[in-house]
Structures are given as C-alpha cells and as structure tokens.
Amino acid sequence: MPTERDDVARSVVTAEADPTDMTEFAVLPKEAYTSEEYLAAENRRLFSMSWMFATFVRHVAKPGDVVPANIQGVPIFIVRDETGKLRAFHNVCSHRGSQLVCQPEQDRKTIVCPYHAWTYKLSGELSWTKHFAGVNATDLPDRQQNKLGLKEVAVAEWLDFVFVNFSAMPESFSDNIAELQDRWSDYDLSVMTYHTSLRYEFEANWKLIVENFLESYHVPFIHKTLNTYSPFSERYQIKLSDRLMGIGTGQYQPDSIHGMRLPSWPMRDKSEGTVKAEYFSVYPTFLVGVMPDHLFAWVLEPVGAGRTIEHLHFYFVGEEGAHAEEFAPHRTQTLENWKQVNDEDWDIIQRMHAGMQSPAFPHPLLSRHMERNVNGFQTLIRTHVGLPGPARTTLVS
Numbered sequence: 001m002p003t004e005r006d007d008v009a010r011s012v013v014t015a016e017a018d019p020t021d022m023t024e025f026a027v028l029p030k031e032a033y034t035s036e037e038y039l040a041a042e043n044r045r046l047f048s049m050s051w052m053f054a055t056f057v058r059h060v061a062k063p064g065d066v067v068p069a070n071i072q073g074v075p076i077f078i079v080r081d082e083t084g085k086l087r088a089f090h091n092v093c094s095h096r097g098s099q100l101v102c103q104p105e106q107d108r109k110t111i112v113c114p115y116h117a118w119t120y121k122l123s124g125e126l127s128w129t130k131h132f133a134g135v136n137a138t139d140l141p142d143r144q145q146n147k148l149g150l151k152e153v154a155v156a157e158w159l160d161f162v163f164v165n166f167s168a169m170p171e172s173f174s175d176n177i178a179e180l181q182d183r184w185s186d187y188d189l190s191v192m193t194y195h196t197s198l199r200y201e202f203e204a205n206w207k208l209i210v211e212n213f214l215e216s217y218h219v220p221f222i223h224k225t226l227n228t229y230s231p232f233s234e235r236y237q238i239k240l241s242d243r244l245m246g247i248g249t250g251q252y253q254p255d256s257i258h259g260m261r262l263p264s265w266p267m268r269d270k271s272e273g274t275v276k277a278e279y280f281s282v283y284p285t286f287l288v289g290v291m292p293d294h295l296f297a298w299v300l301e302p303v304g305a306g307r308t309i310e311h312l313h314f315y316f317v318g319e320e321g322a323h324a325e326e327f328a329p330h331r332t333q334t335l336e337n338w339k340q341v342n343d344e345d346w347d348i349i350q351r352m353h354a355g356m357q358s359p360a361f362p363h364p365l366l367s368r369h370m371e372r373n374v375n376g377f378q379t380l381i382r383t384h385v386g387l388p389g390p391a392r393t394t395l396v397s
C-alpha cells in the first residue's frame with residue numbers, strides 16, 4: 001500500500017520530470033478569511049453540518065451528569081442518561097425558550113426548567129407541566145407532551161472528547177475517525193490522563209490556524225527550538241482521508257535537549273512510537289496530536305472572521321505521567337515547549353491575517369510539495385461552503 005512518503009517521492013519525481021509545470025488550482029480567495037458573511041456561511045453550511053467538539057467524556061462520565069455547551073452560538077447540553085447512554089439536546093425549554101442548563105450538574109434524574117418548572121426526563125421527554133392548564137390543573141395530556149420534548153442532537157465519543165452534529169442526517173462519526181483510530185491503534189490511549197489547558201485568542205481567521213498546523217514549511221524559520229528536537233527534515237505530510245490530514249515527524253525528542261523522560265504510551269509494537277509524533281486536523285475545528293509521552297487536543301472556536309479562540313488541552317500517560325510529583329518539572333518543560341511553539345505561531349498567524357487585508361495581496365500561493373494538505377483543506381472548505389468570489393491561484397513548484 002502506498003505511504004505518504006511514496007506520495008512525496010512521486011511528487012518530487014513529477015516535478016523533476018517537468019520543473020516548469022505550474023498547475024493551476026482553485027483555492028480560497030482572501031475574502032474567505034476576512035469577510036463576516038463568509039463566516040456566517042461557514043456557520044450555516046459547515047459547522048452546523050459537521051462533528052464539532054462539545055465537551056469532555058470525563059465531565060459526563062456518570063448517569064445524571066449534565067454539561068452545557070455552546071456550538072457557534074447554539075446552546076446545547078450533554079447528559080448521560082440513567083441507562084449510561086450519552087445524549088445531547090438543544091438547551092431550550094419548549095414552553096417559552098428559557099435556557100435549561102447553565103452550569104455542569106451531577107446526579108440529575110430530570111431536567112427542570114427554572115422558569116415555570118416544566119420537567120424533562122434525561123431521555124428528553126416532557127414529563128411535568130402542572131398549572132399550565134390552570135392552578136393545580138393536571139399536566140397536559142400525553143399526546144401533547146409527547147410533541148414538546150427536547151430536540152435531540154447527534155452525539156459521539158472518542159477518547160476523552162464528545163462531539164455533536166446538528167445535521168438531521170449526520171455522517172457517521174466512527175466512519176469519519178476510523179482511519180485515525182486505525183493509524184494510532186498501536187498506542188494504548190485508554191490511559192491518557194488530563195493535566196491542564198491553555199487558551200489563546202487570535203486576531204485571525206480560524207482557517208489560518210488549521211492551515212498553519214497542516215504544513216511544516218515554516219518550522220525552520222518560525223520554530224527554531226522545535227526544529228532542534230523535531231526537525232523539519234524528518235517531517236512528512238499525511239492524508240488519511242479528506243477530513244483527516246496531518247503532519248508526522250520521525251523524530252520528536254525534546255529529552256535530547258532537556259534530558260527529561262516522562263512515562264511513555266504502552267505500545268503493542270515496541271519498535272514504534274518511542275521517538276515519533278503525529279498531528280492531525282480532524283475537520284473542521286479539532287486538532288489532535290500524539291507524542292511519545294503526551295497527547296494534545298486543540299479546539300478552535302471561530303468567533304469572528306478575524307477572531308478565533310483556541311483551547312489547548314494536554315494529557316499525559318496515566319496518573320503517574322499526569323500527576324506524579326517526580327515528573328512535575330518534566331511536565332512543566334513539555335508545556336513550556338508547546339507554549340513557545342504556540343506563541344510563535346500566534347504571532348505569525350496574526351501577521352498573516354493582517355497582511356491579507358492589503359490590496360496588494362491578491363490570493364495565496366501554495367507549494368505543491370510543502371503545502372499539499374493546505375490545498376486539500378481549502379478544497380474541502382470550498383466544497384462545503386462555496387466561494388465568496390472568483391478565485392484562481394497558482395500552486396508553485
């Protein structure tokens with residue numbers, strides 16, 4: 001089966017065969033990054049039809065656990081019902097629209113609206129509407145209550161992450177993630193243990209963050225320290241499917257410069273995974289990476305065409321890796337490393353967004369070798385959201 005390295009080799013051969021080949025590719029014009037109308041179209045056509053991160057499995061681990069979330073302005077809540085089934089609902093009362101859940105709760109048997117106490121089962125059925133038909137009158141008849149239950153949303157769990165999808169006919173989440181699960185099946189990620197989170201606010205469009213994540217072309221110039229322990233020369237692009245693209249590195253060894261060792265993932269194949277790392281964009285707004293001794297999940301929240309909040313969540317291997325005192329300096333160093341990388345990206349991504357405002361910048365240029373996945377990502381956006389205007393750009397060899 002061809003590998004990503006074969007793909008790189010093939011593209012090099014093609015370029016060598018015809019170095020003057022300047023293939024035209026339609027990608028996204030800069031208006032797709034700068035216009036609020038385009039973000040509104042993304043909300044309608046992309047985010048509301050995609051699997052979006054909502055909360056953590058550990059926060060809804062037990063029956064009766066309830067957690068509110070907000071997906072691009074749409075309030076929902078996630079609940080583990082009495083049978084252990086995870087469910088998600090629109091967070092709005094069928095009576096007059098009050099928000100039902102405003103903070104995480106535990107041991108709930110029902111969801112009670114704070115306004116007039118309409119009561120819903122954890123399965124979403126409306127079960128109590130006393131006084132609606134007059135003081136001390138009985139509840140509405142079942143046939144009416146049955147129509148007034150909560151509106152359910154598709155939900156899926158993977159590792160510690162809960163995703164929801166507003167589409168009435170969502171694509172299967174497990175099908176979407178299957179190639180990545182398969183690729184990482186050697187790692188026993190069941191022992192991943194949450195440690196901490198960081199938060200960044202970017203004055204930049206969310207797609208620039210994904211695109212930056214999908215290429216290593218910038219690594220030797222922007223991330224000089226990262227390049228010493230995860231060198232550019234060892235990096236390769238991976239495309240598992242249209243929705244699962246990423247970067248791999250055959251060498252990820254911060255311990256080579258810091259002399260530190262954290263517990264590493266239990267592996268089925270001991271020869272793999274000790275020094276390599278892989279990062280994937282799980283289309284559209286979830287970024288996940290596995291390193292020899294930790295895992296990260298970065299969630300993008302596009303709040304404006306030129307403003308994005310990024311939540312960075314870090315996990316280590318088992319209780320020991322995440323909490324043991326003896327590894328505290330090692331964890332701190334790992335987080336410092338990522339903070340440095342993200343500070344560097346934060347700066348350059350914002351510069352890119354600012355530069356895009358220039359009338360002298362017509363459209364991006366992409367390298368057919370180094371930015372193939374950026375082109376793949378833009379193509380998917382174009383397919384799902386459309387183009388804000390005419391766009392032709394050149395993929396430069």
Ligand code: FES
Pocket residue numbers: 093094095096097098113114115116117118
């Ligand atoms: S709005 Fe919920 S019971 Fe009235």
Ligand SMILES: [Fe+2]
Pocket residue numbers: 212213218222223341345
């Ligand atoms: Fe970067």
